[in-house]
Each structure stands twice: as structure tokens, then as C-alpha cells.
Amino acid sequence: MIIAGSVLGLSAQTSEGTWKTLSKITYKKQYDELLGFKVDVPVFGEQVKSLEGKEIQLRGYIIPTDGYKSHTEFVFSAFPYNMCFFCGGAGPETVMEVLAKKPIKYTAEPIILKGTLELNNTDINRLMYALKNAELVN
Numbered sequence: 661m662i663i664a665g666s667v668l669g670l671s672a673q674t675s676e677g678t679w680k681t682l683s684k685i686t687y688k689k690q691y692d693e694l695l696g697f698k699v700d701v702p703v704f705g706e707q708v709k710s711l712e713g714k715e716i717q718l719r720g721y722i723i724p725t726d727g728y729k730s731h732t733e734f735v736f737s738a739f740p741y742n743m744c745f746f747c748g749g750a751g752p753e754t755v756m757e758v759l760a761k762k763p764i765k766y767t768a769e770p771i772i773l774k775g776t777l778e779l780n781n782t783d784i785n786r787l788m789y790a791l792k793n794a795e796l797v798n
Contacts, residue, residue, distance in 0.1 A: 678718055679738040681707050682789060683753045692784060702753075702781045702788045709779070717774040717797060722766050723755065732760045736773060736791065756789035764796050772797040 684705035689698040704712075723735040738754040758764075758773065775794030780786050 678711075678716055679720075679754065681711065683751070684708050685753055685788070695784075699784055701784075704779055704781065711777050712779045714777060715774060716777050716791075717772055718756075718791070719770050719772045721768070721770055722764070724766055731758075731766065732763050734758050734760075734764070735787070740768070740770075752788060755787055756791050757787045758791045758794045760794040760796075762795070764794075 684707050686703045686705075687700040688703055690701040691697070692699045718736070718738075721737045721740050722731070723737050724731070725735055734757075736756050736758045737750075739750050758775070760773075760775075764771075764773075773791060773794045774797050775791035778790040778792055780788050780790065
């Protein structure tokens with residue numbers, strides 16, 4: 661398992677390091693045929709690209725998108741709800757889509773998830789990161 665290029669043994673520091681690695685992106689303007697105007701498209705740095713398809717672990721917060729219940733699909737954030745990308749002004753690199761193997765019960769407390777990282781720079785209707793086959797670590 662890779663955690664931002666290191667070996668397992670997750671602590672808050674390594675998890676924060678993974679989120680920090682995921683922030684190593686820039687943007688380019690690209691014309692979108694469907695929308696009819698230019699949109700910002702993420703350009704992933706080499707460190708981010710090296711994590712694609714690898715199993716990673718992240719500490720973060722569930723952002724409920726369909727009520728407060730157990731979910732297999734939800735948004736996961738580096739920051740709590742009041743500070744996340746959708747509510748508190750953090751950047752889009754601080755959130756990801758999660759597709760869990762089994763439902764994960766909502767909590768406002770931070771949790772640790774592991775799963776396979778998928779990058780997205782082609783579908784503007786999805787987030788730029790997804791964690792597939794995710795499982796609750798704690």
C-alpha cells in the first residue's frame with residue numbers, strides 16, 4: 661500500500677501528506693463543446709499521477725449528499741463540513757468521490773478510508789478525484 665510514496669503506518673501526518681500531494685495540481689483553460697465556453701481543467705503533477713491506480717489511505721470527513729445515513733457513495737473531504745470545498749471555500753483538490761465496498765455510516769468525526777485512487781480531468785460533472793473500492797480503516 662502506498663501513502664504518498666511511503667510505506668504503511670498511517671498517522672495524521674502521512675494522511676495530511678497525501679492530501680498535500682493531491683494538491684499538487686495546476687489548471688488549464690479548455691473549451692467545452694457541451695457548455696459552449698472554456699472551463700478550468702486540472703493538470704495533475706507527477707507526484708499525483710504516481711498515485712493513480714494505487715491503494716491509498718486518507719483521513720477526512722464524510723460530506724453527506726443524500727441525508728445522514730450509511731452510504732456507499734459520498735463525498736469525502738480533507739476538512740469538516742463547515743470548511744469543505746462546497747461550504748467553506750477550500751479548493752476542489754480537497755474533496756473526492758467515494759465508492760465504498762460496503763455502506764459507511766455517517767459521522768461528523770474524522771475517519772480513515774483506504775481505497776484505489778482514480779484521477780479525473782475529462783468529466784467536468786465529476787470531482788477530480790475518486791476513491792474506488794473504499795473501506796473504513798477506523
